[in-house]
Amino acid sequence: MTFPDIETIQGLSSEQVAARLRTFGYNELPEHKKVGIAEIILEVAREPMFLLLVASGLIYFFLGDITEAVMLMSFVLVIIGITIYQERKTERALEALRNLSSPRALVIRDGEQRRIAGREVVPGDILILSEGDRVPADGILLSSNNLTVDESLLTGESVPVRKIPWIEGLKEQAPGGDDQPSIYSGTLVVQGQALAEVRTTGSRTEMGKIGTVLQEVSRDDTRLKREITSMVKIIATCGLLLCLIIVIIYGIGRGDWISGLLAGITLAMAILPEEFPVVLTVFLALGAWRISQEHVLTRQVPAIETLGSATVLCVDKTGTLTLNKMTVQSFFAHDEFCDYDGAGENSVPDYCHELSEYAILACKKDPFDPMEKALVQLSEGNFGKTEHIHKDWKLITEYPLSSELLAMSNVWQSPDGHEFTIAAKGAPEAIGDLCHFSEQEQKKLAEQIDIMASRGLRILGVAKSSFSRSELPSIQHDFIFTFLGLIGFADPVRPGITEAVNECYAAGIRIIMITGDYPRTAQNIANQIGLVNADNYLVGADLDRLSDEELKERLKTATLFARAVPEQKLRIVNALKANHEVVAMTGDGVNDAPALKSADIGIAMGGRGTDVAREASSLVLLDDNFTSIVSAVRLGRRIYDNLKKAMAYIFSIHIPIAGMSLIPVLFDMPLILMPMHIVFLELIIDPTCSIVFEAEKEEQDIMNRLPRSADERLFTPKTLFLSLMQGFVVLGVVLLVYLHSLMSGLGETEVRSMTFITIVLANLLLILTNRSWSETIISTIRTPNKAMGWVFVGTISSLVLILTVPALRDLFRFSQVSAEGIITCILAAGVSVLWFEAWKLWNLRKNQTSQYLQGI
Ligand code: ATP
Numbered sequence: 001m002t003f004p005d006i007e008t009i010q011g012l013s014s015e016q017v018a019a020r021l022r023t024f025g026y027n028e029l030p031e032h033k034k035v036g037i038a039e040i041i042l043e044v045a046r047e048p049m050f051l052l053l054v055a056s057g058l059i060y061f062f063l064g065d066i067t068e069a070v071m072l073m074s075f076v077l078v079i080i081g082i083t084i085y086q087e088r089k090t091e092r093a094l095e096a097l098r099n100l101s102s103p104r105a106l107v108i109r110d111g112e113q114r115r116i117a118g119r120e121v122v123p124g125d126i127l128i129l130s131e132g133d134r135v136p137a138d139g140i141l142l143s144s145n146n147l148t149v150d151e152s153l154l155t156g157e158s159v160p161v162r163k164i165p166w167i168e169g170l171k172e173q174a175p176g177g178d179d180q181p182s183i184y185s186g187t188l189v190v191q192g193q194a195l196a197e198v199r200t201t202g203s204r205t206e207m208g209k210i211g212t213v214l215q216e217v218s219r220d221d222t223r224l225k226r227e228i229t230s231m232v233k234i235i236a237t238c239g240l241l242l243c244l245i246i247v248i249i250y251g252i253g254r255g256d257w258i259s260g261l262l263a264g265i266t267l268a269m270a271i272l273p274e275e276f277p278v279v280l281t282v283f284l285a286l287g288a289w290r291i292s293q294e295h296v297l298t299r300q301v302p303a304i305e306t307l308g309s310a311t312v313l314c315v316d317k318t319g320t321l322t323l324n325k326m327t328v329q330s331f332f333a334h335d336e337f338c339d340y341d342g343a344g345e346n347s348v349p350d351y352c353h354e355l356s357e358y359a360i361l362a363c364k365k366d367p368f369d370p371m372e373k374a375l376v377q378l379s380e381g382n383f384g385k386t387e388h389i390h391k392d393w394k395l396i397t398e399y400p401l402s403s404e405l406l407a408m409s410n411v412w413q414s415p416d417g418h419e420f421t422i423a424a425k426g427a428p429e430a431i432g433d434l435c436h437f438s439e440q441e442q443k444k445l446a447e448q449i450d451i452m453a454s455r456g457l458r459i460l461g462v463a464k465s466s467f468s469r470s471e472l473p474s475i476q477h478d479f480i481f482t483f484l485g486l487i488g489f490a491d492p493v494r495p496g497i498t499e500a501v502n503e504c505y506a507a508g509i510r511i512i513m514i515t516g517d518y519p520r521t522a523q524n525i526a527n528q529i530g531l532v533n534a535d536n537y538l539v540g541a542d543l544d545r546l547s548d549e550e551l552k553e554r555l556k557t558a559t560l561f562a563r564a565v566p567e568q569k570l571r572i573v574n575a576l577k578a579n580h581e582v583v584a585m586t587g588d589g590v591n592d593a594p595a596l597k598s599a600d601i602g603i604a605m606g607g608r609g610t611d612v613a614r615e616a617s618s619l620v621l622l623d624d625n626f627t628s629i630v631s632a633v634r635l636g637r638r639i640y641d642n643l644k645k646a647m648a649y650i651f652s653i654h655i656p657i658a659g660m661s662l663i664p665v666l667f668d669m670p671l672i673l674m675p676m677h678i679v680f681l682e683l684i685i686d687p688t689c690s691i692v693f694e695a696e697k698e699e700q701d702i703m704n705r706l707p708r709s710a711d712e713r714l715f716t717p718k719t720l721f722l723s724l725m726q727g728f729v730v731l732g733v734v735l736l737v738y739l740h741s742l743m744s745g746l747g748e749t750e751v752r753s754m755t756f757i758t759i760v761l762a763n764l765l766l767i768l769t770n771r772s773w774s775e776t777i778i779s780t781i782r783t784p785n786k787a788m789g790w791v792f793v794g795t796i797s798s799l800v801l802i803l804t805v806p807a808l809r810d811l812f813r814f815s816q817v818s819a820e821g822i823i824t825c826i827l828a829a830g831v832s833v834l835w836f837e838a839w840k841l842w843n844l845r846k847n848q849t850s851q852y853l854q855g856i
Contacts, residue, residue, distance in 0.1 A: 001167065002611070009108050009111070009195070010110070010111045011108035011111065012124050014110060014121045016124065017122055017125075020124060021120070023820070024123055024201055024202065026119045027101070027118060027119050027120065027122070027136060027137050027185075028119045028202055033408045037084060038832065040087050041084075044080050044084075044834055046459075047052050052265050054076060055071045056262060056266075057675075059258065059261065059262055060072065063510040064204060075676070078683065084788070091552075096528060103118040103611045103614075104117055104118055105117075105137075106127065106128040107126060107127055107128070108126040108128065109126075109623070114660055118137075118685035119749075120279075121137045121198055122198065123198050123199060123201055125197070125199065125463060126196060126198075127196045127198060128145070128194075129195075130189060130192075130193045131191055131192065132187065132189065132190075132611060132613065133188070133588060133610060134187070134612075135183045135185055135186065135196075135596065136198075137199075137205060138185050138200045138201075138205040138207075139182070139197050140167065140182055140201050141163055141164065141182075141183060141194050141196050144163055144194035145194065146162075146163050146188050147192035148161065148162050148163070148185060148189070148191040148192055150188040150189075150190050151171060151187045152173040152463070153186050154187060154207065155175050160191070162179055162351035163179070163180060163183065164715035165194075166390045175206055176466045183279055184206045184207065185207045186207040187689045188611070190465060191381045198592055224280060225277075225280055226304055227714055228277060228714070229277070230282055231276065231715065232277065239271030239272060239608070239658075243264040243268045243271075246267055246665050247260045247261055247263070249665065249666070250263050250264070253654050259759060262675070263476075263665050267417050267658065267661040269679075269682070270661045270673065273514060273654065275686060279647065279689050279693075280483060280643070280647050283639060283642065283646070283694055285301075287636075288301060291304065291635050292622075294632055295423045295621065295622040295625065296621055296622065298618070298622070298623055299614070299618055299619065300619075301616035302428060302793075303619050303636075305636070306600050306618075306710075307584075308635055308636040308641075309582045309707045309712070310584045311508045311510065311707045312509065312512060312582070312583050312584070312598070313509055313510070313584045313629060314512065314514055314572060314573070314576075315586045316586050318516075319605065319624050320586055320624055320625070321493060321513065322492060322525060323491060323492050325370060326371045326490070328342065328374050328378050328487060328488070328489055329488050329489060329490040330452060330455075331349075331487055331488070332448055332452065332485050333484065333571070338352060342378075342381065347382065347473060354398065355485040356375075356383070356461070356487070358425070358545055359425050359460065360376065360383070360627065361393075361410055361412060361421070362410050362424075362462065363375050363376060364426075365395065370491075371460065373487055393417050393421070394414075394415070394421060395412060396411045397473075399411075403565040404600060405515070406710060407424055407431055407476065408424065409471060409557055411467070418468065420467040420468070420472070421743040422465040422466065422479050424476065425462045425463075428486055428518070429446075429460065429551055430459075431461030431462065431481070432483070434463055435463050435483040448486060449486065453519075453524065453525060456521060456524035456525050456528060457490055457521060458488070458490075458491055459489070460486065461483070461485075461486055462482040462484045463483050463484055465482065465506040484670040485569070493529055494626065497626055497627065498530045500635050501530050503703050506704050507637075507705070508705070508707050509707060512561070513531060513560050514561045514564050514572065515563075515567075516563065521562075522537065523535070525719060530625060531559055534558045534559060536560055537558070537562055538561050539561070539563045540555060540561065540563045543568055543571070548571075548578075551592065552579055555576055566587065566591035566592045567594075569585065570593060570598055573598045574598060577598075582600045583720040584599060584600065585601070585603065586621065586629070587602070587604060587613050588609040588758035589605065589609075589610060590610055592604075592616075593612050593613055593615075593616035596617045598851055600710075601619070603617055603652065604617035604620045605621055605624045606620045606622040606623070607623055609621075612706075634698065637703070638698035638702060642694060644714060645693050645771070646690070646694070647689075647692035647715070647723075648715060648722065648723035648770060649688070649723070649766060650689050651727065652723045652730065652766055652770075653685055653725035653727065653766055654727065655683075655724065655728055655731050657759065660738070660755065660759065661678075662736065670751060672755045672769070673756075674747075677756060677812065679807045680812075681760070682794050687787070689783070692767065693770075697783050699773075700774075700775070700795075708828065722836075722839075723775075725835075726836055728835070729832055729833075729836075730762045730766065731755040733831055733832040734758050734828070737754055737758045738754075741754045741755070748814035749813055752813055752814060753803065753816075754825055755814075757817065758825045760795065760799055762832045762833070763830075764792060765777075765833045766833060767788065767791070768780070768833075769833045769836050772840075774840060774843065775840065775844075777833075803816070846849075
């Protein structure tokens with residue numbers, strides 16, 4: 001189990017890497033086919049809206065109305081254009097996420113360790129593999145320390161296999177079986193560490209040969225999608241039935257089947273809710289992209305939906321709430337405490353030298369762990385040039401930290417001696433245990449730990465031992481250790497955490513801290529960040545003694561779990577879920593994976609998390625920062641809100657359009673809307689519902705409301721009622737304008753112009769009023785929405801053009817409208833949304849009064 005000195009390995013140079021990338025290409029499998037333009041066009045061509053447009057274009061064509069036909073066909077092109085744009089934007093957002101979430105690799109290049117994207121690995125690269133990593137390419141092991149790999153992806157065999165270093169002459173074999181020196185791309189390191197040399201990459205790997213691609217960002221079906229699909233089905237069926245009735249009434253009543261067919265097609269175009277599914281896809285894909293701007297990567301799109309209903313956030317302490325940047329702050333040795341400020345060289349007092357020396361000896365040579373880094377720094381500042389650093393000692397073996405024993409030991413051999421020196425460090429209780437402390441001694445130790453821990457310090461105990469026999473024991477317990485003392489590390493709380501915690505509380509989200517650290521330390525940090533009820537903590541060992549029912553009860557109030565091991569997280573998640581909570585849980589290690597998978601929202605740490613944890617999670621926190629989770633929750637709520645607004649708008653705007661296509665036919669009155677009018681309206685509705693509402697800012701109270709119930713539907717009876725009301729009121733007003741202008745003796749084209757102008761203006765006002773369901777148009781107008789600006793400018797200028805350019809006016813079967821007429825349309829449109837504005841004001845007043853009453 002010898003490990004070559006990583007520091008002496010150079011790996012490939014940047015030039016070699018560039019050359020190999022040119023020769024062998026990126027380490028990736030041919031991706032699933034990208035959606036090409038031809039495919040998008042084909043997809044659009046299958047859309048009912050498209051078919052209806054083409055059908056009406058053809059009818060006009062056969063009727064000899066060539067300009068009308070050409071116009072409709074050019075709209076077809078515009079619709080294809082918009083769809084390609086939306087599809088591209090969605091694909092690009094998902095593509096960027098896929099690239100971000102692909103596995104990473106730790107390699108040695110130019111003599112330095114570098115974490116790179118898995119796709120950049122080239123043959124000849126030296127890989128450092130550790131527990132939880134996905135192997136990025138095929139290769140052979142140069143050295144290994146208990147390396148065990150799960151190769152089930154390739155072999156179907158679920159039992160992990162042991163690996164051994166490669167020796168000259170050994171043949172490479174197919175995957176599977178113990179004691180092989182080869183490792184394969186896509187397999188998972190479940191235990192141990194190793195150094196490996198990459199032999200093949202990309203499609204030349206075993207995985208490439210069988211063409212399996214790991215599932216990354218998925219476009220899964222969500223509950224929302226199912227809800228919307230069923231809604232679309234219902235509306236489409238009713239709509240088509242209505243169309244059929246119209247065609248028949250028109251055909252039989254007026255004896256004009258062609259016009260009847262056109263009226264039917266117009267109605268179908270007016271009713272078909274084809275925007276619903278498009279809006280959902282665009283919102284979720286762009287939502288994932290927006291969330292990634294907050295350093296949170298979405299691996300499973302449904303998580304975006306769930307984020308807004310999260311009621312509990314279970315978070316790790318170290319690195320998530322704190323910076324995970326350790327500095328040595330204090331020592332306890334020879335029954336004396338000593339503060340250390342790190343100022344000046346050789347400032348560690350003499351009586352703490354042995355303690356520091358053994359703590360350093362118990363570190364990895366090239367440490368990654370921040371506590372070990374702090375110890376190495378201590379060594380460089382104090383013992384670099386003294387006898388305390390043993391550059392010529394050889395590391396013989398290491399006993400790793402485990403959930404059962406929170407301590408690790410390194411076994412060293414000096415060049416002259418036959419004796420081994422053992423340095424151990426770990427949780428103070430575990431070190432006390434290794435030193436075979438009596439109950440009395442453990443109690444005394446606990447008092448000393450408490451003194452340091454109550455300052456929020458993270459504490460390590462240190463012990464030493466020596467061994468002269470040649471065969472080392474299999475467990476650390478079999479050495480005879482001598483206790484040397486304690487070292488306290490400070491790990492500052494991340495900036496902005498207290499504010500984020502308060503934001504969560506205001507949003508009705510509980511926070512539970514689950515940490516492997518000592519209770520007092522955890523409690524101090526909990527108090528620093530303002531965690532409520534931090535006194536009511538539970539330690540891992542006590543948790544084990546609770547029954548599931550008792551745990552469920554405790555979890556109604558508990559906010560802090562200390563000395564917990566990852567395996568216990570699963571029990572916590574399950575108990576919380578049994579309490580009907582919607583749980584978001586963070587984790588980074590291999591053992592966190594089951595809990596991450598079981599949580600409603602599993603959140604892996606991107607910086608220090610293993611590939612296994614990332615794969616089990618629905619979100620990945622790129623900066624490991626708790627505040628980013630809160631930002632993601634806020635965005636999740638905003639996306640859901642906007643989706644709701646967009647859907648309500650689509651619902652309401654279709655009512656006047658459908659109504660005005662239907663009523664004139666039913667009552668044998670002049671027709672108002674023809675296919676091109678509908679297309680004109682659709683050209684406003686489409687970008688509005690997908691792009692304008694998607695970009696809408698969050699409501700002010702977004703983090704002051706309780707989480708949405710997990711099974712709340714997008715269309716609650718209240719939303720449905722309000723959006724139907726919006727639509728029917730607009731329809732009523734438009735009908736009044738229509739009837740009034742008919743009764744004033746205006747001609748058909750004038751009546752159509754007036755009615756159409758009213759519909760278009762009411763449509764714009766519906767957009768304005770739906771931007772917020774709590775604030776009035778006047779207060780939202782101050783919040784800019786660029787996309788909305790473009791839609792407004794585009795709509796009004798097109799309307800002016802159509803009404804003033806004679807050729808266009810004729811095409812739309814309009815005539816000039818008097819200034820008085822225009823003013824009537826504007827007033828009518830304004831009136832159509834007034835009631836909703838009044839309803840918002842009434843709600844605002846009510847809320848203010850109840851807040852005031854709560855305050856007194
Ligand atoms: P969190 O779960 O919030 O990240 P944590 O990082 O303290 O908390 P673990 O990493 O599980 O949790 O560590 C638990 C305990 O194990 C630590 O409090 C410490 O006593 C001990 N420990 C952790 N890392 C080391 C190490 N490198 N050497 C020795 N002991 C360690």
